Amino acid sequence: MTARVYGAFDQAQLDAQYSPSSLVGDMQPFLDDYAESSRLARHELAPVARRDLRFGPGPDDLLDVYGPSGSGKDSRPALFFVHGGYWQQLSKEDSAFPAPALVEAGAVYATPDYTLAPRARLSDIVDQVRRAFAWLWHRAADHRIDPGRIVVAGSSAGAHLAAMLLATRWRQWGLPAAPVAGAVLFGGIYDLAPVRQTYVNDVVRIDAGEVRDCSPLFLTGVRCPVVIAWGERETDEFKRQSSVYAAHLRRQGCHVTAFEQPGRNHFDSPMELGTPSTRVHAEMRRLLGLPSTYGLPPTWLSRPSSSTVRVGPQSTRTATPPGPATPPGPATPPLSGHAGPPARHLRKCTPCSLT
Numbered sequence: 001m002t003a004r005v006y007g008a009f010d011q012a013q014l015d016a017q018y019s020p021s022s023l024v025g026d027m028q029p030f031l032d033d034y035a036e037s038s039r040l041a042r043h044e045l046a047p048v049a050r051r052d053l054r055f056g057p058g059p060d061d062l063l064d065v066y067g068p069s070g071s072g073k074d075s076r077p078a079l080f081f082v083h084g085g086y087w088q089q090l091s092k093e094d095s096a097f098p099a100p101a102l103v104e105a106g107a108v109y110a111t112p113d114y115t116l117a118p119r120a121r122l123s124d125i126v127d128q129v130r131r132a133f134a135w136l137w138h139r140a141a142d143h144r145i146d147p148g149r150i151v152v153a154g155s156s157a158g159a160h161l162a163a164m165l166l167a168t169r170w171r172q173w174g175l176p177a178a179p180v181a182g183a184v185l186f187g188g189i190y191d192l193a194p195v196r197q198t199y200v201n202d203v204v205r206i207d208a209g210e211v212r213d214c215s216p217l218f219l220t221g222v223r224c225p226v227v228i229a230w231g232e233r234e235t236d237e238f239k240r241q242s243s244v245y246a247a248h249l250r251r252q253g254c255h256v257t258a259f260e261q262p263g264r265n266h267f268d269s270p271m272e273l274g275t276p277s278t279r280v281h282a283e284m285r286r287l288l289g290l291p292s293t294y295g296l297p298p299t300w301l302s303r304p305s306s307s308t309v310r311v312g313p314q315s316t317r318t319a320t321p322p323g324p325a326t327p328p329g330p331a332t333p334p335l336s337g338h339a340g341p342p343a344r345h346l347r348k349c350t351p352c353s354l355t
Contacts, residue, residue, distance in 0.1 A: 067108030084156030159188025
């Protein structure tokens with residue numbers, strides 16, 4: 001009998017659960033489209049782009065901002081997007097694809113770089129992204145950003161990093177207690193315990209302290225509305241991660257909108273940030289305080305949830321920090337609201353994580 005390493009999973013099964021590329025066959029077309037769409041976005045927005053802004057002394061402490069700058073009476077909401085790649089691949093160069101739709105809608109778009117594993121520990125990456133956000137908040141006026149309307153977003157590992165921003169003690173960084181206006185998270189990792197047991201950790205080297213301190217599922221203090229989305233063609237474990245994190249936030253009193261994106265997978269679900277015909281784009285505009293391209297139907301409102309989440313055929317379990325307890329087994333279908341209408345692509349977009 002093959003030994004179990006996490007819940008009901010043996011090593012091969014757990015590795016497969018945290019390898020979303022196993023569900024898409026060839027992921028290279030997604031990555032090619034990702035890079036090309038970002039290149040086209042940079043070209044389109046060159047007149048309003050400020051690239052490689054330095055938010056710290058390190059070689060990777062760089063941030064790109066797209067939108068008007070300088071003095072002006074109008075201040076705009078901003079989307080701060082953190083790229084994915086299992087903390088070890090991709091960069092801000094691959095993350096400009098949503099920018100044209102955001103700028104056209106009247107927002108500012110910002111995306112940071114961060115040092116990749118194994119050159120940086122995960123806890124150091126978390127702090128680096130915090131520094132990038134704090135830098136942008138302090139310099140909001142230079143970029144015509146309303147500091148009270150900055151929404152964070154991310155996909156996969158980027159969703160993990162964006163979720164860590166939600167639970168940060170920001171007064172220690174010289175910011176108000178709740179500087180994040182909202183969040184849009186795609187296919188994120190919110191509990192690092194199972195990831196630590198997979199092939200991913202051969203490079204990222206997550207330790208027990210980082211599981212405790214850098215798992216959004218075990219942190220509190222979130223004070224803003226959160227949108228959590230995942231593709232229909234995600235693994236059970238990625239769907240479970242989104243479900244239990246949504247329930248965790250609801251127990252804190254957060255307004256959470258959680259839903260599955262029909263037909264999407266781990267790599268193309270963030271494409272909808274830059275696609276005005278999609279629910280994701282409409283939800284993002286709602287958080288930014290921008291008029292939607294169309295009204296959100298009442299049936300799209302997220303469903304309420306109890307304080308427990310189904311994680312097995314006949315069991316319930318509340319989210320708890322890692323410890324001697326047996327970890328959850330294979331997931332049941334996640335919490336979700338009703339899916340919105342099918343996407344109609346108005347501009348070419350790209351995925352935002354390589355996993």
